[in-house]
Amino acid sequence: MESLFGPDSQFHRFFNDPRWGLAVIRATVLEAAHPQIGAALADNSTFVAHPWRRLRNTLVSLQRMFGADDAVRQREAARLNRLHARLNGADARHRPYDAMDPEVRAWVVATLFESSVTMCRLSGQPLDQTTMERLYAEFQAFLGALGDQAGQLPATLPEFWQYYDRMVEEKLENTEALRIILYKLFDHLPAPPLLDGLPTVWAAGRALAGPVIGQITVASLPEPFRRRAGLPEIPGAQTLMQGAYMAAGLARFLPEGWIRTETLTDLMALTSDSDDPRYATVTAVRDRMKQAGAFIRLVTPFPAQREPADDGxxxxxxxxxxxxxxxxxxxxxxxxxxxxxxxxxxxxxxxxxxxxxxxxxxxxxxxxxxxxxxxxxxxxxxxxxxxxxxxxxxxxxxxxxxxxxxxxxxxxxxxxxxxxxxxxxxxxxxxxxxxxxxxxxxxxxxxxxxxxxxxxxxxxxxxxxxxxxxxxxxxxxxxxxxxxxxxxx
Structure with missing residues (x-):
C-alpha cells in the first residue's frame, strides 16, 4: 500500500495545485465560523497584521506534516501541540475556547478535506470515490499524527458527510473572525515583502482583486450557512466563482517550476537584503512595475501610499x-x-x-x-x-x-x-x-x-x-x- 504521507500521497499532488489557494481560503473561512476557532483567531492570530507571514508558516507546517520524513512529522506535531496548548480563553460572550479541544482540531482537518473535494467539483474535475476515500484516509492520518484519538473524525466517508452537514447547520456562526477575513483582510491586505516598494501598484491590484476574492469565497460556501449567516451575494457570484476555479484549474498545465507553492512563497518573501540569486531577476521586474506605478498615479486618484524607508x-x-x-x-x-x-x-x-x-x-x-x-x-x-x-x-x-x-x-x-x-x-x-x-x-x-x-x-x-x-x-x-x-x- 502507498504511504499516506510523502510524494505518493494525494495531498502532495494538491499542494502545488493552483486551485488549492482558493480551497485554503475557503477552509479558513469555515474554520473561522466555528465559535471556538473564531474566538481564538480574533484574540491570538496575526493573520490581519501579518497575513503573508502567517500563510508561509502554515504552508511550511503542512509540508512538514505531510512529508515523507516521520521524524520531521513527529517534531512538527509536537511543536503544533505546544502552540495550541497556549491558545485558550473566552470569547466576547464569555464562552470558553481551547485550541486543544478535540472537536475543534477535528473541524480544522474536516474543512481542509472538504474544501479540497469541493475545489475539484467546482472546477469540473470531481474526485472519484476511490481517490476521495484515499484523501480522507490521509487527513485522518494527519489528525492521528497530532496525537488525537481515532473517532474525532467519522470512520467512513458517508458518515463524514453527515457530520459535516450537521456542523454546518448547527455549529457554525457569523463570527467576527469570519467577517474580518471576508470583508477586511482582502480589502486591506498589506503588500508582501516582494512588492513593499510598489505601494501604488499594490493598491491598484488590491482594489480590484480584494472584493472579487471575497465574493468568490462567499459563493463557494455551503448554501445553508450563507443563508443563516446572512452573507451577501452579488448577482452572478456563482458564475464568477466557478469561472475562477476553472481558470485556476487550467493553470495546472503551466510548467511545474512556475506553480510550485514553495517557489512562489519564497519569491513573495524576498527582501532587498536577500542573498537569493533570484533577486536580480526580481529587481528587474520591480523596476518595470515602478514605472507602471508612476503611470497609475498619473491616471488614478488613489490615496497617498507610504513609501518604505531607505534602509539599504x-x-x-x-x-x-x-x-x-x-x-x-x-x-x-x-x-x-x-x-x-x-x-x-x-x-x-x-x-x-x-x-x-x-x-x-x-x-x-x-x-x-x-x-x-x-x-x-x-x-x-x-x-x-x-x-x-x-x-x-x-x-x-x-x-x-x-x-x-x-x-x-x-x-x-x-x-x-x-x-x-x-x-x-x-x-x-x-x-x-x-x-x-x-x-x-x-x-x-x-x-x-x-x-x-x-x-x-x-x-x-x-x-x-x-x-x-x-x-x-x-x-x-x-x-x-x-x-x-x-x-x-
Missing part, C-alpha cells in the same frame, strides 16, 4: 569590528508607528499578551526550537509583558492602548527586555560558542549575513546582537534584519 547599505551602521557589528542603523520611527508596525502583532489596536506571544511564536518557528528553549523564550516574553503592563497600563484594563504607549514614549530598555535579548541570542547560538555565524544568522533572519553584518570575521558577538535588538525594540530604529522579522506583513 548606506543606512546600515558599519561600526563593527572583527568581533561584532551593529546592523540596526537607519531611520527612526515614531512611537505610534512602532506600536502599529511592531508591537500590535494581532492588529486589534492594543498591546497585550497575545501580541508578545506572537513574537515568541514567530521566533520559535524560525529557529525550530525544542520544548525547553521554546518555553524559555516564551517565559522571557511573559516577563517583559508584565513589565510593560505594570509601567504602561494606566487605566487598569489589562492591556496597553496606543495612546497609553505613545503618551509614555518609552525609550529605555528595562531588565525584562534585556532578558528577552539574552535568551534570543542563546537560542539562536545553536553551537553555544557565544557568537552567531552565518548559518545561525540566516536561520533567524533569512537574510544575507555579509550584507547586514559587514565585518571581517564571520561572527556576530553576543554584545553586538543584544545591543542591536535593544536598539530596535526600545529606541525604535528601523532595522534591516529585524523589520522583516517582526514588522513586515
Amino acid at each position: 547599505p548606506t543606512a546600515t551602521a558599519t561600526t563593527g569590528t572583527s568581533t561584532g557589528t551593529s546592523t540596526t542603523g537607519g531611520s527612526r520611527r515614531s512611537a505610534d508607528e512602532f506600536f502599529t508596525e511592531v508591537l500590535d502583532q494581532t492588529g486589534d489596536g492594543f498591546l497585550d499578551w497575545p501580541d508578545l506571544a506572537a513574537m515568541a511564536r514567530e521566533l520559535s518557528s524560525r529557529l525550530d526550537l525544542d520544548e525547553p528553549q521554546e518555553t524559555r523564550l516564551y517565559n522571557a516574553y511573559a516577563d517583559w509583558w508584565r513589565e510593560l503592563q505594570s509601567a504602561l497600563d494606566t487605566d487598569g484594563d489589562g492591556r496597553v492602548s496606543r495612546a497609553e504607549y505613545t503618551a509614555a514614549a518609552p525609550t529605555l530598555a528595562g531588565p525584562a527586555l534585556i532578558r528577552v535579548a539574552e535568551v534570543l541570542f542563546d537560542v539562536t547560538d545553536k553551537d553555544g560558542n557565544q557568537t552567531i555565524d552565518a548559518a545561525e544568522y540566516r536561520a533567524l533572519f533569512r537574510t544575507a549575513f555579509t550584507r547586514t553584518v559587514p565585518t571581517a570575521a564571520s561572527a556576530y558577538t553576543r554584545s553586538a546582537f543584544i545591543a542591536d535588538f535593544l536598539t530596535f525594540m526600545s529606541a525604535r530604529h528601523r532595522s534591516t534584519p529585524y523589520d522583516p522579522l517582526l514588522a513586515d506583513a
Whole structure:
C-alpha cells in the first residue's frame, strides 16, 4: 500500500495545485465560523497584521506534516501541540475556547478535506470515490499524527458527510473572525515583502482583486450557512466563482517550476537584503512595475501610499569590528508607528499578551526550537509583558492602548527586555560558542549575513546582537534584519 504521507500521497499532488489557494481560503473561512476557532483567531492570530507571514508558516507546517520524513512529522506535531496548548480563553460572550479541544482540531482537518473535494467539483474535475476515500484516509492520518484519538473524525466517508452537514447547520456562526477575513483582510491586505516598494501598484491590484476574492469565497460556501449567516451575494457570484476555479484549474498545465507553492512563497518573501540569486531577476521586474506605478498615479486618484524607508547599505551602521557589528542603523520611527508596525502583532489596536506571544511564536518557528528553549523564550516574553503592563497600563484594563504607549514614549530598555535579548541570542547560538555565524544568522533572519553584518570575521558577538535588538525594540530604529522579522506583513 502507498504511504499516506510523502510524494505518493494525494495531498502532495494538491499542494502545488493552483486551485488549492482558493480551497485554503475557503477552509479558513469555515474554520473561522466555528465559535471556538473564531474566538481564538480574533484574540491570538496575526493573520490581519501579518497575513503573508502567517500563510508561509502554515504552508511550511503542512509540508512538514505531510512529508515523507516521520521524524520531521513527529517534531512538527509536537511543536503544533505546544502552540495550541497556549491558545485558550473566552470569547466576547464569555464562552470558553481551547485550541486543544478535540472537536475543534477535528473541524480544522474536516474543512481542509472538504474544501479540497469541493475545489475539484467546482472546477469540473470531481474526485472519484476511490481517490476521495484515499484523501480522507490521509487527513485522518494527519489528525492521528497530532496525537488525537481515532473517532474525532467519522470512520467512513458517508458518515463524514453527515457530520459535516450537521456542523454546518448547527455549529457554525457569523463570527467576527469570519467577517474580518471576508470583508477586511482582502480589502486591506498589506503588500508582501516582494512588492513593499510598489505601494501604488499594490493598491491598484488590491482594489480590484480584494472584493472579487471575497465574493468568490462567499459563493463557494455551503448554501445553508450563507443563508443563516446572512452573507451577501452579488448577482452572478456563482458564475464568477466557478469561472475562477476553472481558470485556476487550467493553470495546472503551466510548467511545474512556475506553480510550485514553495517557489512562489519564497519569491513573495524576498527582501532587498536577500542573498537569493533570484533577486536580480526580481529587481528587474520591480523596476518595470515602478514605472507602471508612476503611470497609475498619473491616471488614478488613489490615496497617498507610504513609501518604505531607505534602509539599504548606506543606512546600515558599519561600526563593527572583527568581533561584532551593529546592523540596526537607519531611520527612526515614531512611537505610534512602532506600536502599529511592531508591537500590535494581532492588529486589534492594543498591546497585550497575545501580541508578545506572537513574537515568541514567530521566533520559535524560525529557529525550530525544542520544548525547553521554546518555553524559555516564551517565559522571557511573559516577563517583559508584565513589565510593560505594570509601567504602561494606566487605566487598569489589562492591556496597553496606543495612546497609553505613545503618551509614555518609552525609550529605555528595562531588565525584562534585556532578558528577552539574552535568551534570543542563546537560542539562536545553536553551537553555544557565544557568537552567531552565518548559518545561525540566516536561520533567524533569512537574510544575507555579509550584507547586514559587514565585518571581517564571520561572527556576530553576543554584545553586538543584544545591543542591536535593544536598539530596535526600545529606541525604535528601523532595522534591516529585524523589520522583516517582526514588522513586515
